Amino acid sequence: MHAYPRWKAWLILITLVVSVMAAAPNITSVPSWWPSSLSKPMNLGLDLKGGIHLVVDVDVDVAVSTRVEEEIGTVRSVLRSNKIRYSKLDAKGGTIIVALKKSDELSKAQKLIEDALPKYTSELDGNRLHFVVTDAEAKEIKHNAVEQSIEVIRHRIDALGTTEPVIIRQGERRILVQIPGFDDSAAAKALIGRTAILEFKLVDEKGDLDKALQGDIPPGDIIVYGKEEIRGGKPFKQPYLLKKRTELSGSLIADARVSIDSRNSEYAVTLKFNSKGARIFDKLTKAHVGERFAIILEGKVNSAPVIRERISGGTAQITGSFSPEEARNLSIVLRAGALPAPVKVVEERSIGPSLGQDSIDQGFNSIMIGSIFVLIFMLVYYRLFGLVANIALIFNMILLVAAMSMIGATLTLPGMAGIVLTIGMAVDANVLIFERIREELHIGKTPLAAIDSGYGKAFLTIVDANITTLIAAIVLFQFGTGPVKGFAVTLSVGIIASMFTAIMVTRAIIAYSTAKRDRIEKLSI
Amino acid sequence: MQLINPNSNIDFLGKRKIALGLSTLLLIISLLALIPGIRGLNFGIDFTGGTLVEVQFKQAPSISDVRAAIKPVGYEQAIIQEFGSPEEILIRVQNKEAEDSSSISNAILDSLKSHFGAENIDMRRVEFVGPQVGEELTQAGISAVIIAMLAILIYVTMRFEFRFAVGADAALMHDIIIVLGVFAITGNEFSLPVVAALLAVIGYSLNDTIVVFDRIRENLEANRKLKHPEDEVKVCNDSVNQTLSRTLMTSFTTLLVVLALFFLGGEVIHGFAFALLVGILVGTYSSIYVASPVMLQLKGLLQTSEEDLKEMDARP
Numbered sequence: 001m002h003a004y005p006r007w008k009a010w011l012i013l014i015t016l017v018v019s020v021m022a023a024a025p026n027i028t029s030v031p032s033w034w035p036s037s038l039s040k041p042m043n044l045g046l047d048l049k050g051g052i053h054l055v056v057d058v059d060v061d062v063a064v065s066t067r068v069e070e071e072i073g074t075v076r077s078v079l080r081s082n083k084i085r086y087s088k089l090d091a092k093g094g095t096i097i098v099a100l101k102k103s104d105e106l107s108k109a110q111k112l113i114e115d116a117l118p119k120y121t122s123e124l125d126g127n128r129l130h131f132v133v134t135d136a137e138a139k140e141i142k143h144n145a146v147e148q149s150i151e152v153i154r155h156r157i158d159a160l161g162t163t164e165p166v167i168i169r170q171g172e173r174r175i176l177v178q179i180p181g182f183d184d185s186a187a188a189k190a191l192i193g194r195t196a197i198l199e200f201k202l203v204d205e206k207g208d209l210d211k212a213l214q215g216d217i218p219p220g221d222i223i224v225y226g227k228e229e230i231r232g233g234k235p236f237k238q239p240y241l242l243k244k245r246t247e248l249s250g251s252l253i254a255d256a257r258v259s260i261d262s263r264n265s266e267y268a269v270t271l272k273f274n275s276k277g278a279r280i281f282d283k284l285t286k287a288h289v290g291e292r293f294a295i296i297l298e299g300k301v302n303s304a305p306v307i308r309e310r311i312s313g314g315t316a317q318i319t320g321s322f323s324p325e326e327a328r329n330l331s332i333v334l335r336a337g338a339l340p341a342p343v344k345v346v347e348e349r350s351i352g353p354s355l356g357q358d359s360i361d362q363g364f365n366s367i368m369i370g371s372i373f374v375l376i377f378m379l380v381y382y383r384l385f386g387l388v389a390n391i392a393l394i395f396n397m398i399l400l401v402a403a404m405s406m407i408g409a410t411l412t413l414p415g416m417a418g419i420v421l422t423i424g425m426a427v428d429a430n431v432l433i434f435e436r437i438r439e440e441l442h443i444g445k446t447p448l449a450a451i452d453s454g455y456g457k458a459f460l461t462i463v464d465a466n467i468t469t470l471i472a473a474i475v476l477f478q479f480g481t482g483p484v485k486g487f488a489v490t491l492s493v494g495i496i497a498s499m500f501t502a503i504m505v506t507r508a509i510i511a512y513s514t515a516k517r518d519r520i521e522k523l524s525i
Numbered sequence: 526m527q528l529i530n531p532n533s534n535i536d537f538l539g540k541r542k543i544a545l546g547l548s549t550l551l552l553i554i555s556l557l558a559l560i561p562g563i564r565g566l567n568f569g570i571d572f573t574g575g576t577l578v579e580v581q582f583k584q585a586p587s588i589s590d591v592r593a594a595i596k597p598v599g600y601e602q603a604i605i606q607e608f609g610s611p612e613e614i615l616i617r618v619q620n621k622e623a624e625d626s627s628s629i630s631n632a633i634l635d636s637l638k639s640h641f642g643a644e645n646i647d648m649r650r651v652e653f654v655g656p657q658v659g660e661e662l663t664q665a666g667i668s669a670v671i672i673a674m675l676a677i678l679i680y681v682t683m684r685f686e687f688r689f690a691v692g693a694d695a696a697l698m699h700d701i702i703i704v705l706g707v708f709a710i711t712g713n714e715f716s717l718p719v720v721a722a723l724l725a726v727i728g729y730s731l732n733d734t735i736v737v738f739d740r741i742r743e744n745l746e747a748n749r750k751l752k753h754p755e756d757e758v759k760v761c762n763d764s765v766n767q768t769l770s771r772t773l774m775t776s777f778t779t780l781l782v783v784l785a786l787f788f789l790g791g792e793v794i795h796g797f798a799f800a801l802l803v804g805i806l807v808g809t810y811s812s813i814y815v816a817s818p819v820m821l822q823l824k825g826l827l828q829t830s831e832e833d834l835k836e837m838d839a840r841p
Contacts, residue, residue, distance in 0.1 A: 047793075055658070185651055186631035193627075345627035346655035354581065355649040355793075362791035369789055370782035377778060381528075414718055417794055420786045421725060421801070424779030425732070428771075431778070432736065435771040438527070461739040464684055468735055469728035471676045476724045479669035481662070484721045491725065 004511035012508055015500070016395065019402035026401055042404045045412035046349070047483045048363075050356035051180035052188045055347035056153070060173045061093075063145035063341035064138050068094050071117060075131075078116045084109050088128075094138060096120070096131040103127055142173065145340040150175055153343075155336035156191050174346070185350045187329075195298055195342050196333035198250030200284075201242040203292040203304055209241045220244050224294065226301040227320070240301050242294050247284050249338075252277030256334035258327045261319050267327035268319040269334065278314025286310040297330075349483075363416030370420045371397070378427055382434050384524030388509045389430035389502070396426050396494070396501040403493050412486030422494025425469070429502030432465075433458040434525055447523045448514065455507055462503065466495050533769055537813055538762040538821070544814035548699060555706020564709045569716035570617065570652060572666070574659030576629040578616045579650040580637060585611035594640035598632040609792035613649070620656050627653050650793075666720040670701065673727055681731075685738055692820030693734045696811040700730045703807045704800055718797040726804030729779065733772055733812035740764040741817065761817045769813075776809040 022038040024030055030039055046053045069091045075098060079086055088099035098113070100106060110129055114122050119137035123130050133141075150167055157165045157179060166178040179188060207218045217223065218241075226238035252273050259270040273281055284293070285307050294304040295318055302320050322330065351359075375393065378386035400419065404411060437454030445453065470492055477488035537544075558564045570577050588605050591614055595603060600618050608615040616633060620626040630651040637646055654662070674694055681690035701723055708715050741764040748760050783805060787798035 057655075057657075183648060185648075186628070186634070189627060189631070344625060344655075345653070347658045348627060348630070348651055348653035350648075350651040352648040352650060354647055355579070359791055359793060362789055366782075366785045366789040370785035373781040373785065374778050377781065381774070413791075413794055414721060414797065417786055417790065417797060417801075418725075420782045420790075421779070424782035425729070425775070427778050428732070428775040431771050431774045435768075435774070438770075439767065457743075461736055464739060465732040465735040468677055468680060468731040471680060472673045472724045472728035472731070475669050475673040475676060476721055479665045479672075480721060481665070481717070484717055487718075487721045487725070491728075 004508060004515065008504065009508055009512075012505055015399070019395075019399045022402035022406050023398050026405060037406065040405055040408065042401065043408060043410040044360075045410045045415065045483055045486055046178055046180060046356075047351050047413045048356050048360050048411065049180045050183065050351045050353035051178060052182050052185050053349040053351075054177040054188065054192065054345050055170060056149075056175045056177060056192060056343045057346045058146050058149050058173050058175065058339075059342045059344065060142035060145050064094055064133065064141050065091070066341070067141050068096060068133055071096060071120075071131075074116050075113055078112050079109065082108075082112055084112075094133040098129040098131070099127060100129075146173055146175065148340045149343060152196075152337050152339050153177060153192055156332055157188075159332040159336065160188075160191070175343075181353070183350070183352050185348065189345055189348075191329060191332065193343060193345060194329075194333045195339045196250065196336070197298055197338045198253070198334060199246045199296040200248035200281075201244075201246055201294050201296060202284075202288060203294055204241045204243050205291050207241045209239065212241050213239060217241075224296060224299070224301050238301070240294055240304055242296075242301075247293070248273075248277060248280050250334060251338065252280070253334055253337075256331045258324070258331050259317065261317065266319060267322040267324050268317050269322070269327055269331045271316045271318065271334065273314040273316070275314075278312070281314060281316065282310065282312045285312075359413045359416075363413055363420075366420050367416060367423070371423050374423055374427055378430070382430075382525055385430075385434050385437075385510075388506050389427055389434070391509060392430065392501040392505045393423065393426055395505055396497050397423070399497040399501060400490065400494050403497060404490065407493075409489050409493070410486055411490070412483035414483050415486030415490040418487040418490030419494060422491060422498065426494065426498035426502060428465070429458075429462045429498060430506060432462055433502075433506070437523070437525060441523065441525075447521070450523070451510060451514070455503070459503065462499065466499055470495055528770075528773075533766050534763075535766060535769070536762060537765045538758050538818060541814065541818040541821075545818065548811075548815055551703050551706070552699065555702050555709070558706045558709035559702075564712075566705065566709050566715040567712050569714045570654045570659070571717040572659055572663045572715070574620045574626075574654045574656040576618045576620070576626060576633070577650070577652040578618075578630050578633050578648075579608060580614050580616070580634070581647040581649050582612050582614065582641065583645040586614065586641065588614075590640075591616070591637070595633050595636050598636045600629070600633060603633075609795075613792070626655065629653070662717060666717070669720065669724060670727070673724055674698075677727070677731055681735070681738075685742060688820050688823035689738050689742075691823055692816045692818075693731055693738070695819040696734050696808075696816040697727050697730055699811050699815050700726055700804055700807045704804050707803045708800070713796050713799055716796055718794060719800045722797045722800035722804065725801060726808055729801075729805060730808030730811060733775070733808055734816040736771060737765055737768050737812055737817060738820070740768050741820075758821060761821060765813055765817060772809060772812065776805060779805055 018038070021034070025039050025041040072089055072091055075096060076089060084105050085101040086098055087101050088097065090097045098109065100109060106124065106129065110122055110124065113129065113131060117131055119134050120131040121134055123132070146169060150169060153175060154167045157167060157177065160179070160182065162179050162182045164180060166176065168176050170176040177192060182188065204218065204221050207221055212218065212221065212223055220243060221241055222244050224240050224242050226240065228235050228237050230236070253271050254274040255272040257270050259268050260266070261268040289307050289309060292304045292306050295302045297318070302318055318330070375390045378389050380386070382389065400422065433454050436458045437450045440450035440453050441447065473488045473492040473495070477485055477492070480488055559566065591605050592601055592603070595601065595616065604617040606615050607613065618629055618633070630653055634648060674697060677697070678690045678694050681693045704723060704726060708719070741761050744760045744764050745757070748755055783798060783801045786794065787802055790798055
């Protein structure tokens with residue numbers, strides 16, 4: 001007891017200095033010579049900072065079927081170049097279905113297509129060939145779809161000009177989007193949720209639209225509707241009979257900017273194609289002067305202007321009585337590129353800036369008032385020993401803040417509640433020790449012996465009791481989401497810190513304050 | 526200062542029949558209250574899915590005015606309530622089936638802005654939980670509680686004995702059911718943070734139980750070395766008495782801080798603080814009156830058999 005180990009004293013001292021240094025950036029700005037690993041303040045969670053928190057689900061199954069549909073072109077060219085005639089060529093889900101005119105060519109076609117589509121398994125179903133995308137390939141497509149979506153969304157969010165947005169994958173097919181300090185949730189959702197798929201298709205000028213609307217669609221054509229508008233007091237969507245084939249798509253866009261349509265001074269978006277896009281556009285406009293081509297945005301015909309002359313500059317304009325806001329958003333999403341699959345917001349937890357600040361204030365108040373209550377109570381109940389416990393408790397708070405800052409943990413409102421709870425529970429270790437010392441005194445031990453056995457006997461109990469709480473906190477961390485996770489973090493860090501301060505620090509203080517005296521008649525406990 | 530008499534010898538376990546009755550009664554009331562048809566839990570949107578919009582008004586509006594404002598966009602069925610103060614209004618709407626519900630909040634905010642004027646309204650919070658996410662969060666919540674209990678069962682079995690572990694888990698179940706029951710009866714919203722609070726209660730209640738168990742184990746070991754061991758019930762009762770001062774002290778300091786949280790922490794974590802408050806009270810009670818009696822009921826390994834007694838008699 002008298003000879004308190006030197007190394008322990010040093011350990012405590014060093015921990016104290018380091019944690020004070022690491023906690024400092026949370027209160028004040030630190031000088032430039034401050035060690036960089038100790039210069040970061042705690043991250044504040046969105047519930048304290050305010051901002052938009054969205055979880056976006058990527059419909060990866062659509063990404064797979066889209067990709068499979070694209071492979072129809074591959075199959076078609078294989079069959080054509082080998083002069084095999086087909087009666088049906090279609091894709092459904094993850095399967096390409098091929099039916100041939102002559103059934104004796106089935107095995108030859110199967111072999112050829114297999115070679116062209118190595119990531120598909122083929123099977124013969126009566127007179128039809130089925131090519132099913134393999135699980136590994138489907139998984140790969142899904143994975144890429146989410147990765148691409150993250151990239152696209154990042155570009156779109158960056159265009160908002162906010163600081164430090166977080167866009168990360170969450171689980172298999174979800175993306176977490178956090179935009180701190182931004183509170184226009186509608187704008188954020190509108191920007192993220194758009195697929196921004198842009199296609200150019202030719203209008204079938206020879207086809208009969210009325211007949212097609214009755215179900216008699218010419219082969220190779222589709223009907224696509226325009227945006228809903230009010231015509232004669234009723235909602236109306238203009239139908240168009242288009243060639244199925246997509247001549248040009250948004251993926252060939254190099255740039256998109258808001259512009260003013262010179263004819264009617266309305267807001268418009270001017271597209272600039274990349275060199276490949278410009279070449280295709282040039283050829284297309286040259287070959288189809290006098291016909292109309294439809295600009296299809298997200299599955300709806302935006303407009304179908306007549307090609308008046310060959311356009312070789314590689315620019316095109318999208319009009320549609322846009323508001324300035326709409327034109328701006330459209331230019332952003334076209335520039336950032338299309339999403340590989342539709343996305344849907346499945347969870348939102350957005351916090352306005354005023355609530356965030358209120359939560360910080362309220363959390364801080366609870367921590368202060370809670371601490372003051374506990375400090376006073378410990379002092380009154382255990383007197384000098386209470387004072388020692390209080391010093392340890394303050395050390396514990398500093399250590400907790402320091403550890404949170406150093407590991408880059410995020411402080412949330414439930415996390416602040418975790419700190420409050422830690423205060424209540426941190427003194428528990430000291431209560432256990434002090435009660436034990438009192439007991440030992442009561443059965444007649446000398447003060448120093450009572451201190452020794454009090455610490456000794458209470459130690460294992462403290463460890464057992466804290467580990468169980470730690471188990472609950474770890475489970476919570478595993479299953480919790482968002483702010484709730486912050487509670488698990490502060491609780492765990494607080495428990496670990498409290499074991500150090502309540503056991504080692506109090507012991508050291510008591511050891512040093514009793515060391516000078518040989519005999520102690522009475523303890524102030 | 527000392528509030529608990531160090532010689533306290535309250536016959537806690539002698540009253541375990543009464544405690545058993547009380548606990549059974551509380552459990553039955555809680556379980557009945559948890560039946561959806563009778564009262565059921567007031568699940569928040571974390572579990573049911575739906576949209577929640579919290580708005581602060583410059584001047585306190587009437588609920589009916591708010592309802593009128595959101596009627597044009599079709600949400601007159603919304604649950605509208607004050608949240609902490611008359612200026613603060615909480616609007617809750619269920620998910621629409623087979624439709625993208627993520628923009629409901631925008632429609633509500635827009636209609637409020639046009640009705641009351643954008644400058645009179647401050648968006649405080651928007652939460653939207655899609656139907657699938659709601660299901661997932663429910664699953665995660667249930668898994669978390671079950672896994673925490675299992676992990677604790679394993680740990681306590683390792684450190685103590687199986688029957689101690691069962692006693693500890695019985696006390697935990699007791700606490701959780703009663704906290705849930707109180708939530709059902711008071712109609713407080715049951716949200717994700719409340720599940721977090723439940724896990725904290727599990728940790729806390731167990732902390733208490735472990736301290737008592739630790740002392741029981743210590744005393745049982747000391748007792749076994751005696752020639753004429755005392756009755757196990759008496760050993761347990763002494764242990765509860767010896768740790769009583771600590772149990773109450775820790776509960777008290779924890780209650781102090783939780784009360785600070787309850788009154789000062791703000792409306793957002795009110796339910797969370799409430800769950801902790803109830804949990805700590807019940808947890809303190811259960812570590813005295815539930816954990817040890819259940820453990821004693823499961824007499825087995827630690828019970829001193831006739832042969833053990835003979836063997837001990839034979840010791841020098």
